[in-house]
Amino acid sequence: MNIQSYIEQQQSVGQNCYVLADGAVIENILEKIYDTEGDPTFYPIYKETILEAVIEKTPCLVEIKSNSPFLSFLLQEPTDDESWLILFSQHPLSTLVSHWQSLLYTTIPDSGKEVLFFAYRSRVFKQLMAGSSELEKSQLLGPIEQLLTLDSAGTEIDGWHIWHNTEAWNGQIPEERPWYHLSDGQWQHLQAIHHNKVIKIIFVRLVQENKNFALTSDVQLTALIEYWLKKAESYQIFNTEQVIKLIQVMTEFGEHLPDETFSQMENNLLLNDQLSEQEKINYLENYAALVYEHPNYPINPMRCLAYDKIYQYTKISRRAIDPFNDFDSNLRLVFMQAYQQLLPYREQAYQAMQAMYQYYGNQLIDRERHYLAISYFSDRDTTYRNTLYHYFNQLVESHV
Secondary structure, eight states: OOHHHHHHHHHTTTOEEEEEEETTTSTTHHHHHHHHHSSOOEEETTTTSTTGGGGGGOEEEEEOOTTOHHHHHHHHSOOOGGGEEEEEESSOHHHHHHHHHTTSEEEOTTTOOEEEOOTTSHHHHHHHHHTOOHHHHHHHHTTOSEEEEEOTTOTTBTTEEEEEOOSOOOSOOOOSSSOOBOOHHHHHHHHHHHHHHHHHHHHHHHHHHOHHHHTSOHHHHHHHHHHHHHHHHHTTOOOHHHHHHHHHHHHHHTTOSOHHHHHHHIIIIITOTTSOHHHHHHHHHHHHHHTOOOTTSSSOHHHHHHHHHHHTTOOSOOOOOOSSOGGGHHHHHHHHHHHHHHGGGHHHHHHHHHHHHHHHGGGGBOTTSOBOOOOSSOGGGHHHHHHHHHHHHHHHHHHO
């Protein structure tokens, strides 16, 4: 049986049929409803609520029939499968609007924190059902007898799954806000959605900001992200932006950070309960920029160029900046700003380093034919640093 036939069947026994469509996914949803239906019977769920300021993103409850033009639009247009639901109820539109408006917020277990509740999104609704008891399901459905979600494995209707309300509704919508409180089981299932969304966000950012990640296979990069998400949790780092920075910095070290050094840094910084998430990442970035030396390179050209940037405008004598102590906090901030400005030109910095070493040839090679490190601070190596800076500027200009 197709969806139109099922709608006709249900309406013939007194059921009203509604579409609940998500304006955050379907662009210009209010326009679409008027353009297709002409004189629609519908209601924007955010209207006359504290979310009315973002009415253009509102979910809309639209009363439909089997031949509804808006239903045809949803079925034919390449809309996101997660963007709409079909509901059946003996109750009028106004009752269902009140029900969904009462579910705009919920609380999460343990903390009791109040959060926006996107139960009207198919993906969220399905996860909620998977983690709910029969009582929790019926409370969520309320005046709705049946709710349909798109599902290629659906058997009752081609391409749809039917969620039946097994309990009779008591006719009361609680006045308390929020009244629907997520259980541990529901929250656990919803976390899976958040986890997958976080992985996608991190994946895109890593690929956009570092071409080395773009060369990694999707499977390998996803596994890397999964690994660092678990590590981040053990470090009590949960903010997605901070997790991205953690991955970016730690993969710079790669396999080249000795176990003993890594353990010391991990204990002093990442596992330090006295530091906030932001402080842990800041200190980690400071360590990478100011201390860590990659064993495959004689110097860190980014560090050398950043020191040049800050010392050419100050009267302070060149010296190492401590990555952690308070005495160097202002100078460290200036250095890190300079370092961050250089990050988009990291490739050019390493190419400039190679050009500098090739230019000076034997002057910077030891008896074992290894490149010698130049000092970031000593006056005796000023010429080498100036040459590095010269090549870097040339490469950046040609790149632009």
